[in-house]
Amino acid sequence: MKVAFFSSKSYDKEYFNLHNQEGKHDLTFFEVSLNPDTIELTNGYEAICVFVNDKVDAQAIERLSENGVKIIALRCAGYNNIDLKAAHEKDIKVVRVPAYSPEAVAEHAVALIMTLNRKIHKAFNRVREGNFSIEKLTGFNLYKKTVGVIGTGKIGIAFCNIMLGFGCKIIAYDPYEADGLKEKGIQYTSLDELLEKSDIISLHCPLTPKTQHLLNNEAFTKMKEGVMIINTSRGALIKTSDAIEALKKRKIGYLGVDVYEEEEKLFFRDLSEYLIQDEILLRLIGFPNVLITAHQGFLTQEALTQISTTTLNNITSFEKGEPLENEVKWENPD
Structure with missing residues (x-):
């Protein structure tokens, strides 16, 4: 054919x-x-x-x-x-x-968490410039932190299994509960409870009319101060303009995304010699606590x-x- x-x-x-x-x-x-x-x-x-x-x-x-x-x-x-x-x-x-390979995307989500938390990207750039200071590179232990997983399909399950290995407490939200997760100590909760209790929130759900802009101003107000948010699913799960406001207010302490809701004209291309016209993306890139990769989780x-x-x-x-x-x-x- x-x-x-x-x-x-x-x-x-x-x-x-x-x-x-x-x-x-x-x-x-x-x-x-x-x-x-x-x-x-x-x-x-x-x-x-x-x-x-x-x-x-x-x-x-x-x-x-x-x-x-x-x-x-x-x-x-x-x-x-x-x-x-x-x-x-x-x-x-x-x-x-x-x-x-659900593990591919799940592992990339963990890579975003670890890089943001321990500021590996900043340390890498410092050392390359001969700067061996570790000032302002302080992170936190993942051990015993509460990780909220939204979506427990195959990728979500793989992510849960990895985070259990770090000794995290996992809570999850999905209309359809996955077999076997409860036996591992993972608790299903309401979405509101997950937003309120999680130190880290990772998105692993599809984009549908019901999940579009699932994380918006209303959702951000329910979260802990300084929460870490990871998105390796679809960009439009997060309302980016609202996320920027939450970052400015320090409600979001860390944001790691492999997807972006307006990525269609940007991702998978080399635009290094061009002026990027997307003002929202440029604003996001300007935050020191935001890490963006260009939809490479599957790679x-x-x-x-x-x-x-x-x-x-x-x-x-x-x-x-x-x-x-x-x-x-x-x-x-x-």
Whole structure:
């Protein structure tokens, strides 16, 4: 099957070509994102493969259908950038990678915690400049701290297991409780109780209309003074403008994010020679207690292997007319 990849990077080409055994599929990689200006590139392809910031709205679906696209393969778990209703109406299948090394993202969340807490990034820069002072690098012990985990899917569970190893007390919020966590001493609470009691809050839930701006002014007022907030899920879970106000008031003591709600035009690109126009992001970067990485939580060898093999298997199953194990279906609210 001919497959057009959008927003592709060198690692996409490397791993997808490696696992495209015997050249089963004809893969074409476009570095550009899928948007109204690039959608004509899909002409002649039965399948497209997109990533988190490709725009696949109703208008795009209409054009994809006209161009003969039969299946949209997401090489990620989230699908909030796809208009599922429009895809359903045009009989275009949507598949995803529901889990790709959950440990990769969970470990990155822990890396953000440790770096922010012990100020590793600041110490690194100091030593490179010959400054061996440890003034103002004081952190805190993770041992016995209360860590609130919002979302206990596979990534959330992996994160819980790591933090248990630090000797933390874990409390969690999720409408669907995960089997086995309670036996490990993890307590499920209401969202309000989690916000009030946590020293560290880590987000591991999907972006939906209900979770958009889950952390906003109202939520920040319920938190402890100096709370640490970590987000490796989706940027719009946090209302960034409200987070900036909470940082200014020192309600948020540390903020570590691998995602940003307006990342579409920024992340996965080298903009070092350009003037960044996003005033909110520039304000965030200016805080000494904020650490931002550019959506790299998934970027491990193991995760890339799982992403490529699962995506290619999804496309192969469609081509053979087999049941689609990882299909994302539109659910009629009526």
